[in-house]
Amino acid sequence: MKLSQTGMGSVKLNNIDEMYPGQSILLQTGQLVQYGAGLFGYNTVPLLLRRKIEQIIVETLNKYGCIEVLLPTLQPDTIWKNSGRYDQYVNDGTMLITESSKGTFCLAPTGEEAMLEFAREKLKSYKNLPVTYYQIGEKFRNEIRTRGYLLRGKAFPMLDAYSFDVDAEGMAKSYENVRNAFLEIFEKIGLDVIPIVADNGAMGGKKSEEFMLISDQGEDKILYNEEKKIGLNTEILEKENYMEYLKEEYGIEDISDFKEIRTMELGHIFQLGTRYSEMMNGKYTDKEGKESLYYMGCYGIGVSRTLAALYEQCVIKDNKQNPCGFYLQEKIAPYKVQIVPKMDDEEKVKIAKDLYETLQKEGIGVILDDRDNVNIGAKIKDCKVLGTPNLIVIGDRTEGENLELENTKTGEKITVTKLELIQKLRKN
16 A cells, blocks of 8 residues: 555554544544544545454354355344334434335344344254354444444444354354354454453343453443453342352352443344244255254454554553554554665665566555655654554665664564565565
8 A cells, every 4th residue: 555545644642542542543633534423434444444354253263164155234213123123222212214115124223133034044954953144234223322433323334143053052052152262353453351240231142142342441330350351240139039140150159349430332242032033934945854953153343442452552651651542463563664765766666666567466454655745754753553563664774785674562672674574574
């Protein structure tokens, strides 16, 4: 990517939001564009990072035997009326609807109804089960209280998956399979989440867990045992006989040594049982030729929420301890290195362009800062704003084939040849 083609000017950060400095930087630098409360557009780098997160989700779920599909986000109101949830979502203002001469249509806030409609036509026999379908698509919720920019928006990309089994035992196995996949997904992204005991709430069913990131920016409070790495949502304490429930479903017998901490929810998984199958007549033919209800599981990851959490975690500070940009790890950064040439020196510009083209041919994500109207000092600062993990300045100190590669977080510098640079960046 050439920065001259992006329209990016010299960046000055002012009045950064203390609660959400990462997303505040994204907005001030035009990497996010806000169209209204809870509505955002993505510029190139955060969009590519979002796609990287989606790629990790897809590759991991495929590895665990799940099947990707894509369902419409604009849906007829009939499927929601069939489940009995239409009035609930409309009355509380969550669901956005549009009326036309062709009928009433809904922008999907979640995917249970549409997925069950989809599966019912495919999974007619026990021979088709078990199966877990998933999709990554836009969801819409008319949030009254949008909060934390991408953390709670009105339109947001979401991974939602649904398992279909013949019985409760099979449902539990599918649940555990997706649970393990989720843990692997967050590890690959670089977020240290913890699965915690949660209340199923309006989703119904018997068992659920939230995937939480320990963060002061989160709006959830949980009880957590750091030594055992076990946590639970405080809502659980409102259940009748909650200790009996914790022991039976999660093997937790004592919570006296659990401490309250603040967390951010990035994912949620549920064992739904037959609740939605009963509501929407979701049935298959069993071995005896009789109709039986699907046992379902439901699993979700907020993609934009995960992106926001990653940016907030990757914030770096200047010498005055003020937020000044990001350091995206090489394994997930869309661009691995940023080249900053001395633009008034034709020879240095030629070296930079040759290096840029070589790295592009090698399939290595690279940014060339070829802007004429920005000095080198400002360009180096902008490298951190974009989150690029490595920097190469091609200026007066550049000699022969040797290049100075700088880590934008630590400031550590090493001298490498072009071949050594390619080999190093290929490893990540």
